[in-house]
Every structure is written in C-alpha cells, then in structure tokens.
Amino acid sequence: MALLEAQNLKKVYTPRFGGQSVQALTDVSFTVEEGEYVAVMGESGSGKSPLLNILAALDRPTAGRVLLDGVDLNLIKDNVIADFRRDHLGFVFQDFNLLDTFSVRDNIFLPLVLAGRDSREMEKRLRPLARRLRIEELLDHYPYEVSGGQKQRAAIARALITEPRLVLADEPTGALDSRASDELLSVFSEINREGQTIMMVTHSARAASRAGRVLFIKDGKVFHQLFRGADDYDRMYERIHDTLILLPSGGDPA
C-alpha cells in the first residue's frame, strides 16, 4: 500500500461575495511510496500551494480524497485534525515559520510539548537530531540571532522530531542563498537515504534535481513526471530543464 495517495483532487475557490470562482486544481492523482523523495514543480498559479495545503490537511478538497497510510483525511474530524497533522506530518516552510518568542530549542520542542511529551524524552530525541543537522551550538539562541540556513535547519529539526510518516516541504530553499540551499538539499538527501519520505514543492530545478521523482503540475493537473533512475544530479537537472522548456507550449515532452 502506498504511503500517500491523492485521488482525483479538485479544488475550486468561490469568493464569499459572488464573483468569478477559480479552479485551482482540476484533477490531480498520484501516489507516494514509503521512503520516496518526490518533488512537485510548477509555475506560480499552477496549483502547487493548494495541493500542498490539501495534502497537509490545512484545507479540504472540493472533490476527491487523500489517503495517508490508508486513512482518508476527509473523514478526520476537524477537532482532531490538528493532532493528526502534528503526529503524522512534518512541515518545512519557505519562510521558516519559527516563533520569535522561543529559543531554537523551544521552537523544535513545540510539537512535542503540544503533544504533551515528557521533557526528558524531548531532550533525548533532540540530541542526535541536532548533531545530524549541525545546530547543537545554536539551541539556546533566538531565531533572530541565527542565519537563514540555520533557521531552516532548525525548522527541519522541528519537522523531524515527531518522527513523522511524511515530511512536506514548501519551497524550502526559497529564502536561502545558493550555498545554504545546497547545504539544505544535502540534508534532505541524507535524511531520505535514512528512510524518511519527503514531498517537496519547488520551482527551483536545482532543488528538484535532488529528488527521486519529479511531478510537473500545470493548470491544476499533473502534466508529466520524471524518474531519476540511475541519473546523477546534473543529468537529472538537464532533463528537468528540458521538460520546463516544453511546459508552456503544452507539447508532449516524451
């Protein structure tokens, strides 16, 4: 059974006071297997963000359904959906979304504290994670005191500390310079090699080239997908590039 299964997702935004409704997703279906590293690519307005919001259970689809571990997200009641999200999903955002009122350590602890875990257990989980993400020295600093790359690594630690089934990343390199981006992508590859399932939305071909599979979205539909196979990063990058060039013309890239 696939870890994540999106079936015929459709999303229509209807303005509250009448007006033209907007179809963000037309018909999106795909599956993600356990241990996969999937990138979703598309231009602005292609429907990437609505898709991610639906996968993250932050929003509900107009039609279709999402199964995580065989559980239909539509059927989870509103009052427990936040718990479900916290226990099963990890998030990494473009603008980090660290709370400025907490130290780095407390930002990483936040989901565990919300889940009511014991403080010793939190500390035990944090230690190896902090070493792997090289943020051990930053733990007692505040977000405003550390660099963008360090912030994003802290955010990854926060996403991973709950040991989620799936990590959802929304443009994780979007606010980073190229060196910090490369570092971050290496971290992603590394945790993926250790078995973590990752789904990343991006419009950077360089970021997508690290993934095992790339889904292209256009006009609310999955337009095409690429598998890495045995290709290295550079070869993959070229193939993504070629696909992107073809995308606007609507031609068949195959």
Next chain:
Amino acid sequence: MKKTLFYFRLAAQGLKKNYRLTLPWLLAASGMTLMFYLVAFLSDSDMLTVIRGGDTVRVLLALGRGVISVFSVIFLFYTHAFLIRRRMREFGLYNVLGMRKIGLARVLLWETLMLAGLSLLIGLGLGIAVSRAAELLMGHLLHAEEITAFSPIHLPAVTMTAILFLIIFALIYIRSLMTLGKSTAVDLLKTEAVGERPPKANWSLALIGSLLLIAAYAIALTITDPLQAVVYFFGDVILVVIATYILFVAGSVALCRGLMLNKRYYYQPRHFISVSSMAFRMKRNGAGLASICILCTMVLVMLSSTLCLNIGMRENQMVLYPRQEDVSLSWDIGHGWDEEAIASTRELIVEEAKKAGTGLKQVSGGRVAELYGTLARGVFTPSDLVFNAQSHQLSVVSLQEYNAITGKNERLNPDEALYMTRNTSWREKKLAVENVGEWTLRFVDDLLPLHSAAASLLPVITLVVPDANGLLATLKAAYPELSPWGYCSWFYVFDTELDEAGQIALRQAIRDRFVEEIRASAASDGSFSYSFTSAAANLSDFYSLYGGLLYLGVLLSVVFLAATVLIIYYKQLSEGFEDRERFSIMRKVGMTRDMIRQSVNAQVLTVFFAPLVMAGLHMCFAFPLIRRMLMAFGLANAGLLALVTGACFLLFGALYLFVYRATSHLYYQIVSDS
C-alpha cells in the same frame, strides 16, 4: 495649489484608513482638551467669587489645571509615538514610490494640523457646551447661594487651551519629523519588522524593584502620626511609582525566566506558550502596564479619599457643631477651670446676642476634662499627645454635668461610670486609669456637645463619673508633672434666631469683645486657649474645601480613566497585529484553534489584570497611610474609608472588566483575520 490639495488628500486618506488607530487617539486628545478647558474655565468662574472659601477652590482648580496640562503633554506625546510607528511603513512605501522626504513632511504636517484642528474643535466645542452644567454642578457641590451670570465663551480659558494644545501638537510634529528624518526608505518599510531581542532577565534590577516596593510599603505601614503621613505620602508615592515601573519591566521578565528554568513546569502545553510570550510581552509592555497600574491607583486613591472626606466630614460637622454657635475655653489641666472667666464670658455672650436682636435657644454645654494617653487592655495611661495604635483621648465629665446636659436623672455608685465613644467601637465592662482608679462601666449612646475639633483626631472615650473633681485631684497627685497632655475645657453652645450672615457676625462680635476684655485676665501663663466657632462659617469653609477636592478628584479621575482606556486599547490593538502571524504558524505546527484560544485567553487575562491586582495591592498598603492623612483633616472613621475604598475598587473593577471585554473583542477580530 494643486500640490497642496494632493498632500492634504493623502493626509486625510491616511487618517481615515487607519481609523482604528487615529480615532481613539483623536477622542483622547479631544477629551484632554475638553477637560483642560473645563478646569481652566472653572478656576476663573465668577461663581467662586461669591462663594465663601472660593479662593481655596480656585487654588485647587489651578493645581488641577497644572496636573492636567503636564499629564496631557506626556500622555499625548507617548501615545502618538505608537500611532506614528504604524504609519511609518506607509511613508516608506511613498518614499520608495518617489515621494521626497519634504513631501512626506508635508503630509505629516497636514495630518498633525488635522488632528490638532479636530481635537481643539471637538474639545473646545464640547467644553463650551457643557461648561455651564459643570459650573452649576460645582456650585451645587460647594453649596453656592447665588447663581451668577454666565457668559458662554470664556476667552481667556479658550486661549489658554488653544496655546497649550498647539504646543503639544507642535512637539508631536517635531518628533515625527525627527523619526522621519533619520531613517531611509528601507528603514521605514521595515519599521515594524525589526527583529526583537529576546528579553533577558535582569535579576538585580528585579531585586531592587522588590526592595523599593517593600520599603515603600513598610513606610506606609509604620507611620502613625497623621501630620507625618501628609509629609511622607508624596515621597512614598514616588517610591511606589518607581518600584512599579521596575517591577513591571524587569521583575515580570525575571519571573518568566525563572519559570522557564523549571523544565517540568515550562514544557507543558498550557505553560509553554504563555510563559515564553509573556516574557516578550512584558518586556515591551511593562512600561504601559505599569502606567495603567499607576493610573488605576491614582484614580482609586483620589476618588476614595475625597469621597470619604465629603461623606465623613459632613457627619463630623454635625457632631462637632450641633448648634449654630460654639464657644470653648480651655485651660491646662494643672490650672483647672477659671470660673470667673467662664461666668463673664457667658454674660458677654448674652449681651452681644441681645445687641444683635436675638435670644439664645437650645443652650447647652458644660465642663469636661480632656486627657491624652494610651489605652491598652482596659487601662488608660496618661501621657503626652502622641499618635500610635494605642493613642486615645479620655474625656471626663461629672455626673452632675451629664444629667444637666441630657436632662436625665442617672445615679452612680463611686466605682461606677457611664461611657460614650467616638471614632472607636471600644466596648468594655471595666476601665482603669493608671494610678487613679477603676470603674465598672455602662454604655450610654449620647452625644455631648463637649468636643473640641482636635477630638476628631483620636478615638475618644467619654467617661461620666460621680466625682469628676475628685478624679482630677487624684490625677494631679499621681502625676505631679502635669503638663499639656490634658485640658480642662468649658463648652457653651447655642442656637439663635439669626440668619447665617447674622450668625457669622455675632460670632465675630463675641470673639472681638472676648479678646478685648477677658482674654488677658483668663490666664497669663499661656496655658489657655479659646475658640469661637460659627457652624455656618465652618460649613461653608468645609463645603468649599472638601467639595472642591471632590470635584477636582472626579475631574482628574475622568482624565486618568480616559488615558487608561486608551493605553489598554492600543495594547490590545498592537498585540493583535503581532499575534496574528504567530497564530497562523502555531496552527501549521499542529496547535488546535481551541488550544490557541485558551492559551491566548490566559495570557491576555493575566497581562490585563496584573495592573489591577497590583493597584489593589498598592491600595491595601496605602490604606493605613491614607487613613492617617484623613485623620490630619479630622476624619478618623476607618470603617467608612474601608467601605468607600472597597466600593470604589469594585466600581472601578467593573468598568475595567467592561473595557477588557470590549477591547478583547477587537483583539480576536484582528487575530482571526488571518
């Protein structure tokens, strides 16, 4: 010309678009203008010239005018900083879009002019509209006999108000220009997004704050002398103000940091978010919260003490001066009553009354020995006049005088006595006077016209004994160094058929002749004192002083309350804008809406009610000090003060709750926007 119109319209739009910020500020500024105009107008009112003691009220109101003007400057300047910080982003955008700083300065000028014009227009307009009502209310409180003519627009007051507020607005404009001048376009755009340094606990400062507060409280508790209380009160107030600011700014952060160190407490969903964000909030809002706390305390102290004076003193006057005229002569206790002087004074009074064309009615009075000392465990020990918890006055009246005054026919055995009390609820079966004797007591509920004004400073026990002269003789023998700790007084009180002016004139005539004919022979060694009081004169003095104080107290309370409400409103507003972002992040990380609401509710509630609780604490410790001060005014009824203070606190708490409700609604509206 076209350009001017452009800047004008930009300024008007800016004010309109930010109505949530500008409207309350405009209202507050108008309110301050209104209050200042009213007080300036009243202090120059013709009504004060026809009221006896009007000059006292004039001085009080002038004092109030000073307080309001200083307060207005600080308050409007301070709150406008908040307003301008929010606007700077918009100005940054204009700057980026190509408007030069000189243009921005012109927009700011129009904005400031509009705010100034509107506040003056609204404030002065309303002030002029309600000035007659305010004057009549003052007349009513001061018991003015005559309603004077009224000119609707009082030019000197208008000018004074306009000048003061134009200066304030000029200062505000200069400050805005300085903020604008030293920043680049990017600075302006980022004004709000500056990364906030995490608060560090300043333990030593927190300790200093606590020590200062403890010291201030200790002073308040240890001072027992009413006159000293008045002197120390203002110093103590300043100490409390400083301590409050330090505690709210540093102490609260230190407290939160301390809680964070306790991991088992801190890493719990309920405490985690509230403790950490409170540490942040307190750092930024500590000063605001301290201001709220101080303003609350000021309102409470002013209202409860002036109200208490008004209620309590009226009662006091009735007891102290039950008759229109009140004459008393006092000799040192070692000297005893000078019967000759008493007889000739009585004759003199009857003659003068006849001259004034009136007979004497309801004549009463008699002899009383007033002793100072301490009362502990049913034993009274004579001593010098001091003020501490045990200080009492013992008034000794003979049974013969008592029966004559009350018309009763009581009989007593030599070891029996009747007693009455004032300013105390002391009730015992027996009373002993150290080295003199002991009596079995029976309580009677009479008011004898045998009180000097000083009697209101202390708890008084009036003892009616069968042989007062015998008691005094034993006392003299037991305390040979008899000194000013006691007086032998003679009281003579009566009504007349004269009107109030006649009563006051009669008092003057009697007094003049007394000084001329009897004073010199009554006692040459200086241990003699006398007082001639006309209740009518006293009452109007009383009304002008205490009525004036109450009126001023109410006016200032309104000003401070308006300020408190505005500070609270801005706090909620700014916190709402800040928390909006945090809300959405926490939701993404897996916090349910309910959890967020609970946590935020708890924080807002704590932050909101901390100043009120602190004000309550200040009031509790200020209570003994205020009590002593009121004693210096001649009011010793602690029960009344407690009641009035409690009532004021409850009323204020209810009002505070209402403001909290209204503004937290606004807060939720802002955060749920996301």
